[in-house]
Amino acid sequence: MSDNTPVIKRRRTPSAVWFLPILAAIIAGWLVYQNYRDQGVLIEVMFDSATGLEANKTKVLYRGLPTGVVKSLKIDEDLRRVRAVIEMVPETADTLTDEAQFWLVKPQVSLSGVRGLETLLSGHYIGFQPGMSGKTTDTFIANDQPPPPLKDSDGLYLTLTADNARSVYQGAKVYYRDIEVGEVLSHTLSPNGQRVLIETYIEPRYTGLIKENTRFWNASGIRIKADLPKIDIQVDSLASIIAGGIHFSPPDEDAKPATNGTRFSLFDDYEAAQDGINVKLRFPSATEISEGTVVMSRGVQIGRVKEATVTDDFKYLDTVLFLDPRAKDLLRESSRFWLQKPQLSITNLSNIGDLLRGSFIELDPGQGAEKLSFTALNLAPAKRQLAMGKSFELKTDTLGSITKGSPILYRQMPVGEVLSYELGSDGSHIIIHAAIEQQYSHLLSGNTRFWNASGIKVNASLRGVSVSTESATSLLLGGISFFNPGDGKKSAPKSSYTLYDDYQSASDNGKLSDQRFAGALKIRLHAEETGSLKAGDPVLYKQIRVGEITDVTLNKDGNAVTLYALIEKPYKHLVHEGTRFWNASGISADVSLRQLDLKMESLEALISGGIAFANFEEGAAIKTNHLFTLYPNESLSELQPLGIIVTFPAGKDLQPLADIRYKGQTVGKVRNVKVIEQGKRIKAFIDLYRDGHFLAQEGSRFWVVSSQIRLSAIENPEGLILGNYVEASEGNGKAQFQFKGLTKPPAFRNYEGLNLIVQVPELGSLMKGSPVFFRQVPVGRVTNFDLPSVGQHVNVFVNINPEYASYVRADSEFENISGVRMDLSLFGGLKVKAESLETIIGGGLSFTSPTDSPKAASGAIFTLKDD
DSSP: OTTOOOOOOSSSOGGGHHHHHHHHHHHHHHHHHHHTOOOOEEEEEHHHHHHHHOTTTTTTETTTTEEEEEEEEEEEESSSSSSEEEEEEEGGGGGTTTEEEEEEOOOOOEEEEEEOHHHHHHEEEEEEEEOSOOOSSEEEEOOOOOOOOOOOSSSSEEEEEOOOTTTTTEEETEEETTTEEEEEEEEEOTTTSSSSSEEEEGGGGGGGOBBTTTEEEOSEEEEEEEEEEEEEEOOOOOHHHHEEEEEEEEOOTTTTTTOTTTEEOOOEEEEHOOEEEEEEEETTTTOOOOOOOOHHHHHHHEEEEEEEEOOTTEEEEEEEOOOOOOOOOBTTOOOOEEEOOOOOOOTTTTHHHHHHHEEEEEOOOOOBBBOOOEEEEEOOOOOOOHHHHHHEEEEEEEEEEOOOOOOETTTTTEEEEEEEEOTTTTTTSSSEEEEEEEGGGGGOOOOHHHHHOSSSSEEEETEEEEEEEEHHHHHHHHEEEHHEEEESOOOOOSSEEEEESHHHHTTTTTTBGGGTTTTOEEEEEESSTTTOOOOOOOETTEEEEEEEEEEEEEEESSSEEEEEEEOOOOGGGGOOOEEEEEOOEEEEEEOSSEEEEEEEHHHHHHOOOOOOEEEEOOOOOOOOOEEEEEEEEEHHHHHOOOOEEEEEETTTTOOOEEEEEEEEEEEEEEEEEEOOOOEEEEEEEEEEEOOOOOGGOOOOOEEEOEEESSSEEEEEEHHHHOEEEEEEEEESSSBEEEEEOOOOOOSSOOOSSEEEEEEEETTTTTTTTTTTETTEEEEEEEEEEESSSSSSSEEEEEOOOGGGGGGOBBBBBEEEEESSEEETTTTEEEEEEEOOOHEEEEEEEEEETTTSSSOOOOOOOEEEEOO
16 A cells, blocks of 8 residues: 555534534524514504605604604505504503504694794604503504693692683693693593583692692683773783683692692682672662672772672562672671762762762671671761861952862861851952861961962963962862961961962962971072972972972073972971982873883872972082072983083984993983084984983093894894984093084994904904904904004904903914815815804904913004914
């Protein structure tokens, strides 16, 4: 046998070549198992339309988690619906019962809010609510609207019952003291259709507010109840006006907490929800009473008529009064009710309010045991007769509008009345018999002065027309006023006095002052005009009479008037150098787009005129006859305007009442604007307020600021509505009151923070307001730009916010990051760099700073880094 004969041996183990097929088989098996294990559940959902549905894209979400996807869409056999085949994840298999619900989620705008807003970016999706019971099925019909949320969250679930669902929708909020504490989940009709069932959810932290006796009411919309002279307008929050809302009463600490499923009544409004006292009251059948008639007691409204029905025999009108619980102590055995009808006559003006209100029920409280059933009086009880004290006579040439019952007034307060009058024996005068109540008889003395305070008195002269009136009562009814001069000792009262025509005559043109002015402070007031002010008008402090005008004179130059006034001794300390006086006559209104400011002083000052004062700042004591300025109204007295004139070039609109601003703060107003030099210039008459007086000096600059619309921003957006305003910067010279306005804002302005100048070869897309960045954080802005005289570069003025000023160093490098920068090369390709959309549109600057360099000073100049 040759040595080259091969030796054959049999292998006892498989070859390694079989390892790969075996591994592939194992992997394939594992994938088959995984595919089987992860295989979803196929169902069909019927939709009215395929709008918003896409195969292999539209998802099914449950509480924000994907639970399925639409695999295919096809039209149903009857061509009325769209059948969506959906593959649900295996975990939902047990919840796919006939109680499961599906619906399409898309953006919806309703009164209760905006829903599905997230679908604007992610696209429509299908909402899913699992079925916790029922039979398993694979065919469903989609809902048009989302179903009510499941009651599986912590909190309190209540059912409110109401006659109607007025303005209460799904998603409407539940409020407590105008704080949102829950929401309406759904509302449906009761099984018998008689009531509306409103399912409500209260958040967990507020469940302790709901007790078994809590009262809920509908706070939706605006409710107006007109009951002249009072109009009651109830307005809740804007959200509840638009989308509806529910409020509830404060918790009763002694009541038991409410539990899930508790039912409450939902009242129509707050008044209906209140718990009151029901009182039965019987009237004759012909009495004119209806539901809602007001019940009053001593001028206070305590309830209303809840029901009014005529008895079967038509003899009586039985009413049920709904009274405030606090009126319980007024209901006693001897309490009396009657119908008060409005009455108006020339001798009785006390019921003007009743005339506007209409008839009402009056309750006169009594004594005895508690009682809840009464019979009303047929007539109102008689009034108490006036108890007269000191009687006297008044002699006058004419009676005027004085008549029997006309009041005797002291400081416009009735203290007596006219009893009668007759013609004197010789026919030359009239004798008026009057009396003062006993409690006020001490006010009379031997030198008391009376004057006729009736009607309207007109005094016309070359100086103007003066119209004066007393109170509204004496205007129609007639009245007599009096005072006691303080120029002598008080003497015994007389039986007969002279009745003067007016206060001027009674006070001898102001020479005789009231005795209450003994030791009074005499002051003078300078004014451009008096308006309706005259001697005898009051001086008011916090609407309390503390003094009186004694005389009004025209200055020698005829351009102004001086008023003389007395401040009563107890109030002298209120007047000092910081006191400001204003004309309080009539009504002062300041109407603008920013505000409606309506101010009115007392009725006395409204009708007859008066002066008011206040202390807006501290001041030193003053001497007799100190001269004050009398301002036209309270606002100007506080602002203390100083007049200046600024002439601007024509071209920019400037209207009266435009603001004067200094560093964003309003320091004055434009009083008037005139066109001069044939329309080439405008002259603005400006009032600088007290805080802006410092601008009336040499070096101050004024310019008109208007709105500018740019791609990156709108400068002065409020000007689009409110109009242009005037901006100012202060000077440092002597006083000056006429200025020449700038044609444009100054290029460099000393803003708060660090103000720098960056020199750039060309402006490019940089503009006013462009941001300045440090490490991509905005730290300042471009305030302006200008060309220097040589025009070799552009000066860009930059303001760095105070908190970032320390980041700018003396050798900081500034870079223009405006727009988009592109670098194209054959080997490097295309490189595009842009900071942000803001800098692409509106431009911007960025800077870098070394840490070992000194800080930059305000006014430093930098050169733009080469790019």
